[in-house]
Amino acid sequence: MKFGGTSVADIDRIARVAEFVRLEADAGHAVVVVVSAMAGETNKLVDYVKRASTRGTSRVSDNLEYDVVVSAGEQVTSGLLAAMLQSHGYKARSWQGWQIPLKTSEAHGKARIVDIPADNLAPAIDSGEIAIVAGFQGIAPDGRIATLGRGGSDTTAVALAAALGAERCDIYTDVDGVYTTDPRITQDARRLSRVSYEEMLEMASLGAKVLQTRSVELAMAYHVRLRVLSSFADPAEARDGKMHPCTVICDEEEIVEKHIVSGVTPSRSEAKISLMTVPDEPGRAARIFNELAMANINVDMIVQSPAKTGKAANISFSLDETDLSKAQDLLAGLKDDIGYTDVVADRNVSKVSVIGVGMKSHAGVAATMFKTLADRGINILNISTSEIKISVLIHSEYTELAVRALHQAYGLHNLAEAS
Amino acid sequence: MKFGGTSVADIDRIARVAEFVRLEADAGHAVVVVVSAMAGETNKLVDYVKRASTRGTSRVSDNLEYDVVVSAGEQVTSGLLAAMLQSHGYKARSWQGWQIPLKTSEAHGKARIVDIPADNLAPAIDSGEIAIVAGFQGIAPDGRIATLGRGGSDTTAVALAAALGAERCDIYTDVDGVYTTDPRITQDARRLSRVSYEEMLEMASLGAKVLQTRSVELAMAYHVRLRVLSSFADPAEARDGKMHPCTVICDEEEIVEKHIVSGVTPSRSEAKISLMTVPDEPGRAARIFNELAMANINVDMIVQSPAKTGKAANISFSLDETDLSKAQDLLAGLKDDIGYTDVVADRNVSKVSVIGVGMKSHAGVAATMFKTLADRGINILNISTSEIKISVLIHSEYTELAVRALHQAYGLHNLAEAS
Structure with missing residues (x-):
């Protein structure tokens, strides 16, 4: 399960996220949760780094300290969600990139995930502990914090799902799925029940801001089944058995009724x-x-x-x-x-x-x-x-x-x- | 050099801290800087944890996630100060507790420092790099982040000074030294030029909030020479050769003219x-x-x-x-x-x-x-x-x-x- 910035914007929103997580745990699923920084936090931290690097000529994210400062946002959210689940009586703990370790390339500020050994994470999950992973961050070969570029928490989630052989990867966001077009342009826009990876890749790179392109590429490469759903839905309804709307992103073969145009x-x-x-x-x-x-x-x-x-x-x-x-x-x-x-x-x-x-x-x-x-x-x-x-x-x-x-x-x- | 929360309260204050650090580096000293979280950050983060741990019965700092959330504050400051020094052309990098590693006891939320191997830090310092260490945090035997209790950045600074054999440890704060009494009670209060560790210990534990008791105990045990001085002084004056006021905290034997009452x-x-x-x-x-x-x-x-x-x-x-x-x-x-x-x-x-x-x-x-x-x-x-x-x-x-x-x-x- 991955929750973006607006889904964890404040303590009340994090409480709602905790309810969604508890639903899955109560259903008997082993759960890994990836969280972004609270909405606005990343921008605030990026602004701090810009102001601190007054005399630099290069891009602010080229500085290794950018990763140190900005990754603090996800660290905070991961700890808060873990604490909240614990206070509901669930076993949960936070994981920072360096603790997993989620190994990245050397390209600080826009690193790629290189390897995610399951040695630490898998035993914890097997013991019934919910893993709350700080998104967007990993550890570079130099032993320092590296971030994946904006929106990188999607990629963290998909890569973890692939590394752990997860049944599916649920991306909670502020919309309840992928639409045929931007609903602000026409009320005729319809939510798609299924989209193939290839279609989603074209949509992502063409500006439908639901998912980061890199995360869709990864999902396609490792056949990770994605669902896009809204964290603004009511978890109590789901507990009562109501299926919330969503879009499934999967292999083309799984889509029986193919739309000529999606x-x-x-x-x-x-x-x-x-x-x-x-x-x-x-x-x-x-x-x-x-x-x-x-x-x-x-x-x-x-x-x-x-x-x-x-x-x-x-x-x-x-x-x-x-x-x-x-x-x-x-x-x-x-x-x-x-x-x-x-x-x-x-x-x-x-x-x-x-x-x-x-x-x-x-x-x-x-x-x-x-x-x-x-x-x-x-x-x-x-x-x-x-x-x-x-x-x-x-x-x-x-x-x-x-x-x-x-x-x-x-x-x-x-x-x-x-x- | 250690700078507390009010000394790094915002980007402008951090810029002033950078000037103090540059002064020492320019004088040819190898410098390690310990920073606290920006003033107000720690309280904000503690409040988040309290609100996330609604149903807990134990103290909020007993939760291991407390350490994860709260230590993010020092992480941010360390990265910002390092970035600022870099933009002035200095070699500098941030160090988190787990990177040093600063090893602590298991007592999360109020851990004690157990060991600080110099293997990583010393070569970096020897290479001419200014080390900016996130105060207040270390890594516990379980591989998780542990914090030292409020005011713990003083202790980080003194322990590092002892581990690295530093010539002295300068604690920058919002006052320019230790006074004979609280200046708010009488204008007759005088700054002491020298105070023995024993005296400072009694003063610290009796409520003179200049230094954390634990840090003075450590300084006494390892004979770390402390100076207390104000980060609100003008670094430009110091560059012109003016000695800023301070109080030296040292062995009793070094104090020639002993006051009967200090x-x-x-x-x-x-x-x-x-x-x-x-x-x-x-x-x-x-x-x-x-x-x-x-x-x-x-x-x-x-x-x-x-x-x-x-x-x-x-x-x-x-x-x-x-x-x-x-x-x-x-x-x-x-x-x-x-x-x-x-x-x-x-x-x-x-x-x-x-x-x-x-x-x-x-x-x-x-x-x-x-x-x-x-x-x-x-x-x-x-x-x-x-x-x-x-x-x-x-x-x-x-x-x-x-x-x-x-x-x-x-x-x-x-x-x-x-x-």
């Missing part, structure tokens, strides 16, 4: 750069994208079209909005080298994607998408596709319209609300 | 219990004090006087005010056993003590005390003495009057303000 995902943090009149000679485009890659700038959709004049092309691509000015600076320095006439940047673009494993075996999904958008007069700027995803870049002002239209076109509003 | 200490947290008409038979008194000791109630001054009627005695004793109701309950249950007629409790009493190593070789100190109090019409209820201390119990309302009168009678206002 979700429509908007992403607003996009930008577009166009290089005008690039001389059409071999190697020019390669040069551009190589330089961008070297600078750690992720480029997404690329379109090359003939320029109006001479033997030249216009090249445009989309990228994360936060990388825009960095990319502009870099391209400005390459102007003479590349030989383009002009560079045009546009922040007012969004990416809208339709995702579904059923796409693999169904034709016509793209055609439906293009026709639906064309019928609304929405111009497609760029396109990219994968086996289970089609994304288009459009002007931002059409984002909601496009999402609602596509949601309807694929019949997602007709999905029966799963029980 | 300090007058009031303690208000006292109470008095009198048992009336206890049958004067062997074993009755022993029975009373044995039962109190079994209940962990510390009894201080005992007076036995003949009762007015029959072959009986009145027995009175002082104790800590917080133990009063517990003692009353216990004695009520023993009434038939002991055979006393009545029990009288009094919360309105204070203890005033005069302390000084010079007392050992000077007669007349007690006589001066009794005459001074008698001249002011102050009635002495009980008396207790040690080799370097005389304490009297008086009615609380006379506390300040008694302190001022004694301070003057022993000429403490004439002590030259030490440089």
